[in-house]
Amino acid sequence: GEDVEQSLFLSVREGDSSVINCTYTDSSSTYLYWYKQEPGAGLQLLTYIFSNMDMKQDQRLTVLLNKKDKHLSLRIADTQTGDSAIYFCAERRGYQKVTFGTGTKLQVIP
Amino acid sequence: GAGVSQSPSNKVTEKGKDVELRCDPISGHTALYWYRQSLGQGLEFLIYFQGNSAPDKSGLPSDRFSAERTGGSVSTLTIQRTQQEDSAVYLCASSQTGPDRNEQFFGPGTRLTVL
Numbered sequence: 001g002e003d004v005e006q007s008l009f010l011s012v013r014e015g016d017s018s019v020i021n022c023t024y025t026d027s028s029s030t031y032l033y034w035y036k037q038e039p040g041a042g043l044q045l046l047t048y049i050f051s052n053m054d055m056k057q058d059q060r061l062t063v064l065l066n067k068k069d070k071h072l073s074l075r076i077a078d079t080q081t082g083d084s085a086i087y088f089c090a091e092r093r094g095y096q097k098v099t100f101g102t103g104t105k106l107q108v109i110p
Numbered sequence: 111g112a113g114v115s116q117s118p119s120n121k122v123t124e125k126g127k128d129v130e131l132r133c134d135p136i137s138g139h140t141a142l143y144w145y146r147q148s149l150g151q152g153l154e155f156l157i158y159f160q161g162n163s164a165p166d167k168s169g170l171p172s173d174r175f176s177a178e179r180t181g182g183s184v185s186t187l188t189i190q191r192t193q194q195e196d197s198a199v200y201l202c203a204s205s206q207t208g209p210d211r212n213e214q215f216f217g218p219g220t221r222l223t224v225l
Contacts, residue, residue, distance in 0.1 A: 031211055031212070033211075033213075035214075041218075042201065042216035042217060042218050042219060043153075043201070043203075043214070043216045044216070045213045045214070048211050048213070050211075088153060090214075092212065097141075097143070097155075097158040097160070097166055098143070098205075098212075098214060099155070100145070100153045100155065101153075102152050102153065103152060103153060
């Protein structure tokens with residue numbers, strides 16, 4: 001199918017790690033993205049990974065890409081209350097349009 | 111301006127009326143997207159413009175929805191004979207096109223309420 005799938009909801013305690021998972025559709029995807037949407041705001045690019053990479057780390061964020069299983073994950077270390085938001089994964093194939101997942105709402109419990 | 115702008119920010123209309131939503135993308139961005147977001151989640155793709163190519167309208171939910179992009183810049187999303195289920199936040203995004211990451215920049219959205 002053409003859907004990029006994510007679980008709808010994740011709840012973690014402050015200080016724990018969060019792992020948000022995504023399954024995408026096309027093994028020829030070139031770029032995979034994570035966007036963050038804070039309450040009442042638009043989406044902003046959080047991080048991205050090129051398809052020839054397996055992992056990308058950026059401070060508290062770690063992106064893992066398993067091309068064989070078409071699985072993308074975002075790990076947030078030491079999750080803070082300010083990380084509470086909706087997280088969207090997205091894929092792009094070449095110059096084609098970007099396809100977004102349905103979003104995972106992350107709730108951080110103090 | 112520096113970012114993607116949308117107008118109006120809020121629109122309340124009566125069922126059966128037509129509405130027009132406007133998007134001003136970032137100057138020079140060849141790709142423009144419209145999405146709909148309901149219930150604070152679920153980003154639903156509506157339509158995609160890429161340069162002078164025919165738009166990808168595969169996400170439009172019915173023939174009451176249409177969109178134009180004039181001169182490769184400003185875009186208007188039109189909803190005819192609005193229904194209550196059209197109530198949502200309508201988001202516009204633009205990006206460059208090419209081999210790079212081509213981050214999408216999103217506007218603040220238009221919140222549409224159909225009474």
